[in-house]
Amino acid sequence: MTIAPENQPSPQTTPELPATIRERLKAQTTATASTGQPVRSEAATAPANSRFQEFRARVRRAGATLVPMAGQMARRLRLRPQVRPTDAVSPDQSPQRVTPAKNHVAGRALAAARATSVRIGSTLDAIVTRMPSNRTAPRTRNTVQTFDATPPDLKEARPSLFAAGMLLTAVVTAGLIHLGTTFAIPLLGAGSAYATLKPALPANRMVAFPVQAPGRQILPFASPDTLYAICRFDIAASPVVVRALLPGIGWSLTLYTPAGDNFYAMPGTVNGPTDVAFMVVPPTDRMLNMMPGARREEMKLNQVVAPTREGLAVVRAPIKSAAMLDETRRELSASSCKTSELAAPVR
Amino acid sequence: MILNAIAAFLHLTIRGALFLAIAVFGGLGTAWALIHSGSRLTTVTSGPWMSWTAAGRMDADPYTRANTVRTARLPINPSLALTWRAENDSDGARIHSSCAYSIDMSLLDAAWWSLAVYDDRGALISNPANRHGFNAATLVRNADGTATIVLARDARPGNWLPTTGAGKVTLLLDIVDPVWVATATSDPPKLKPLPAISRIACR
Numbered sequence: 069m070t071i072a073p074e075n076q077p078s079p080q081t082t083p084e085l086p087a088t089i090r091e092r093l094k095a096q097t098t099a100t101a102s103t104g105q106p107v108r109s110e111a112a113t114a115p116a117n118s119r120f121q122e123f124r125a126r127v128r129r130a131g132a133t134l135v136p137m138a139g140q141m142a143r144r145l146r147l148r149p150q151v152r153p154t155d156a157v158s159p160d161q162s163p164q165r166v167t168p169a170k171n172h173v174a175g176r177a178l179a180a181a182r183a184t185s186v187r188i189g190s191t192l193d194a195i196v197t198r199m200p201s202n203r204t205a206p207r208t209r210n211t212v213q214t215f216d217a218t219p220p221d222l223k224e225a226r227p228s229l230f231a232a233g234m235l236l237t238a239v240v241t242a243g244l245i246h247l248g249t250t251f252a253i254p255l256l257g258a259g260s261a262y263a264t265l266k267p268a269l270p271a272n273r274m275v276a277f278p279v280q281a282p283g284r285q286i287l288p289f290a291s292p293d294t295l296y297a298i299c300r301f302d303i304a305a306s307p308v309v310v311r312a313l314l315p316g317i318g319w320s321l322t323l324y325t326p327a328g329d330n331f332y333a334m335p336g337t338v339n340g341p342t343d344v345a346f347m348v349v350p351p352t353d354r355m356l357n358m359m360p361g362a363r364r365e366e367m368k369l370n371q372v373v374a375p376t377r378e379g380l381a382v383v384r385a386p387i388k389s390a391a392m393l394d395e396t397r398r399e400l401s402a403s404s405c406k407t408s409e410l411a412a413p414v415r
Numbered sequence: 416m417i418l419n420a421i422a423a424f425l426h427l428t429i430r431g432a433l434f435l436a437i438a439v440f441g442g443l444g445t446a447w448a449l450i451h452s453g454s455r456l457t458t459v460t461s462g463p464w465m466s467w468t469a470a471g472r473m474d475a476d477p478y479t480r481a482n483t484v485r486t487a488r489l490p491i492n493p494s495l496a497l498t499w500r501a502e503n504d505s506d507g508a509r510i511h512s513s514c515a516y517s518i519d520m521s522l523l524d525a526a527w528w529s530l531a532v533y534d535d536r537g538a539l540i541s542n543p544a545n546r547h548g549f550n551a552a553t554l555v556r557n558a559d560g561t562a563t564i565v566l567a568r569d570a571r572p573g574n575w576l577p578t579t580g581a582g583k584v585t586l587l588l589d590i591v592d593p594v595w596v597a598t599a600t601s602d603p604p605k606l607k608p609l610p611a612i613s614r615i616a617c618r
Contacts, residue, residue, distance in 0.1 A: 234434060241434075243442065244442070245438065245443060246443075249442070250446050250478060253450070254484050259487060260484040281539060283538075285539060287489070288487055288488075289537040291548070292547035293529040293531065293548050294529070320491060320591060328484060329473050330473075330491060333492045338526065
């Protein structure tokens, strides 16, 4: 492969090609010399592999000519000294020199152009090297068998659509997405029962809801045979006392965290009414009953340690018949949820 | 040269699409399937009925907790109550309001239970009879102790549960009986028979 004289890079601006490109050029030159066969121009070879090589050669030439072009442009912009390498410089003829400041700028510009052209050339070379070659193209007669200078290991490693490494990476990524999604849903809590009910529930007050009917449901899949009384407790400032009467089977009093974990449950029994009363306390206030000073009634209550500062207390009342609806409402109204009197100042 | 460039572009595009399909859709799809439908590790089935075994527990697995959040439920601890859900009949076909079904309640012996019908999104179905479910107190039994609930869009004699024109419907069976639940969740589980859902006819 020869380079036309007008495109020959000047000694001052010869780009430093990457080692891989130099080796391939050397190997190709050696191969053509060893065959002893006249080498036709690359344009004359018909098979697809030779067209491939011709394209690569054109890419290299394009990269090699970028720097002289940048140099010419720099001269036109008067960013470099007005001295050409071919000009004879006599001792009594000092070339026009630019100022040191401009020389520094010109040098940096030329160095940047040189580096850029080398990068472009090597990148294009790497791309075309990795293109799937047309191995099934028929060879025509009277042509020189072109030597493919691509290293054997690179030829073997040309990636296919279903590379094992890519599939493995995709599977691992899918697993990470799977785990992230599963753990993120409870943490974010968007759309949970607590998030849905919170706007309608004041803090530390029991709210009784009407019978569930189409268009008047508090939550999806809420039972139409159940009356609900719900308290959104907030024990950040003080404990909360919860009281409820559970007349029989089907009744229940349950406490939930915002994520829907049921950390306390008391069911009604067939044996008769159950009067439930306890104080919901945060984990750090477990020793309230050991406090000195005036003992109040609430200190005798059982304490239920809540894992979170906020949550829901739900009383469920079964509607056994339409005729018993009013009585069920009265019994449900006995449920209460309020801030502990312990929060009031001692007088 | 242009053809080679196009081939390289297509090569890259196909590989990228394949990677995205496996990574994103595979990851999200499997997560959605396990959170929405559960698996043998997180649910127990009895005929057409399915229940999340750890729903409401503090040590529930991540899939159960995600399901609880996603469905906006407040499940009672499974040591006291169980909620069973049926979207298909006993033959595996989707329950639809265009068909009539017979639900055999004869063998259900829990102290307290309630059965209600919802549409696919968990909303109660509006109907002229203003009836949305039955419970242990409102179910009418025959003289021999058997009982059947008929699920249909048009009025039927006996225990009729209207579906109107809701399309795909879901049945929810709440059992609040610690003794019944303890037996069902014992080791090994001795699942008590749950109501069979038989299709009568379709329009």
